[in-house]
Amino acid sequence: EQLYEKGLEKTNKGFGARLNAFFAKFRTVDEDFFDDLEDLLIESDVGYETAEQLTDELREEAKLQNAKSRDDLKKVIVEKLVDLYDQGGNSEDEKLIYHPDDKPNVYLFVGVNGAGKTTTIGKLAKRFKDEGKSVILAAADTFRAGAVEQLVEWGKRVDVPVVTGKAQADPASVVYDATERAINEKADYLLVDTAGRLQNKKNLMAELEKIQRTIKKLLPKQPTETLLVLDGSTGQNALLQAKDFDKTTKLTGLVLTKLDGSSKGGVVLAIRNEMNLPVKLVGLGEKAEDLADFDAANYAIGLFH
Numbered sequence: 218e219q220l221y222e223k224g225l226e227k228t229n230k231g232f233g234a235r236l237n238a239f240f241a242k243f244r245t246v247d248e249d250f251f252d253d254l255e256d257l258l259i260e261s262d263v264g265y266e267t268a269e270q271l272t273d274e275l276r277e278e279a280k281l282q283n284a285k286s287r288d289d290l291k292k293v294i295v296e297k298l299v300d301l302y303d304q305g306g307n308s309e310d311e312k313l314i315y316h317p318d319d320k321p322n323v324y325l326f327v328g329v330n331g332a333g334k335t336t337t338i339g340k341l342a343k344r345f346k347d348e349g350k351s352v353i354l355a356a357a358d359t360f361r362a363g364a365v366e367q368l369v370e371w372g373k374r375v376d377v378p379v380v381t382g383k384a385q386a387d388p389a390s391v392v393y394d395a396t397e398r399a400i401n402e403k404a405d406y407l408l409v410d411t412a413g414r415l416q417n418k419k420n421l422m423a424e425l426e427k428i429q430r431t432i433k434k435l436l437p438k439q440p441t442e443t444l445l446v447l448d449g450s451t452g453q454n455a456l457l458q459a460k461d462f463d464k465t466t467k468l469t470g471l472v473l474t475k476l477d478g479s480s481k482g483g484v485v486l487a488i489r490n491e492m493n494l495p496v497k498l499v500g501l502g503e504k505a506e507d508l509a510d511f512d513a514a515n516y517a518i519g520l521f522h
C-alpha cells in the first residue's frame with residue numbers, strides 16, 4: 218500500500234494536483250463549481266462523455282446529501298469516483314484470475330511498443346514465483362529488436378524459464394512450444410509477451426489472433442487473461458488503443474504502467490466507463506517490485522492529500 222501511495226504521488230501532480238488546487242480555492246457550491254469541475258475532469262483525460270456523466274451525478278448527489286462544505290463535496294466526489302469505477306466497492310473483477318484446477322493459466326499481454334509489456338511480465342513472474350507458483354515465459358515478440366533478450370534477462374533475474382524461437386520466428390510457433398511445455402510441466406502460469414508494432418496494425422492483429430487460436434487449440438481454452446498494457450501517460454489515446462485491441466483480442470483487463478511518471482490518471486475512468494474494462498495492475502517503476510494491484514478506493518482517496 219505504501220508503494221502504491223509513493224507511486225501515485227506523481228499521478229497526483231496531474232489529476233490529484235488539479236483537484237487539490239481546485240478545492241484550495243473553493244468558496245461555494247454553485248453552477249460555476251460544477252462547470253469548473255467538468256473542465257478539470259476533461260483536462261485530466263477523463264474524456265468528455267465520462268466527465269459530463271460524472272459531473273451530472275455529482276451535481277445530483279451533492280443536492281441529495283445537501284453537501285455544502287469543502288469536506289462534504291470531497292466526500293461526494295470520492296464516493297462517486299469509486300462508484301463509477303467499482304460499482305460502490307463491490308466489484309471483484311479487478312483481481313487477476315487464477316484457476317488452480319485448470320493449469321496452465323495463460324496470460325496474454327498485448328499493447329504498443331514501449332508500453333511496458335516485457336517489464337510487467339518480468340515483475341509479475343517475480344510475484345508469482347515468490348508465491349511459490351511455477352511460471353513459464355513465452356518470448357513471442359520476435360519483431361522488436363532486443364525484446365527476446367530483454368525477456369530472457371528477466372527470466373534469469375527472477376529465475377523462471379523463457380521459451381524463445383529463432384530470430385524473426387513465427388510468434389505463434391513460439392507460443393505453441395511454450396504452451397506445450399507449460400502443459401507438460403503442469404505450470405501454474407504461462408505469461409506470453411507479444412509484439413506491439415503499430416506501423417502495420419492489420420498484420421499485428423492477425424498475428425495476435427493466430428496466437429490466440431494456437432493457445433485455444435492446444436489447451437483448449439481462451440487465455441485466462443488477455444491484458445492490455447498501457448502507458449499511463451498516454452492520455453485519451455489510451456482509450457483508442459483499448460478499443461483497437463479489444464476488437465481483435467477480447468481484453469479481460471488493463472495494466473497501467475508508469476504511474477510513477479507524468480500520468481494524469483483520469484483515463485482509467487474513461488476506459489472503465491466506456492468499455493467496462495477493469496485495471497488489474499499498475500506499474501510504479503522499473504524494478505521487479507514496482508507492481509501493485511489496482512484499488513479503486515485507494516485511487517480515489519489518494520487523489521486528495
Ligand code: GDP
Nearest residue numbers: 330331332333334335336474475500501502503
Ligand atoms: P514493451 O515494448 O511494451 O515490452 O515495453 P518495455 O517493457 O520494454 O518498457 C518500455 C520502457 O518503459 C522500459 O524502459 C521500461 O523500463 C519502462 N517501464 C515499464 N514499466 C514502467 C513503470 O511502471 N514505470 C517506469 N518508470 N518505467 C517503466
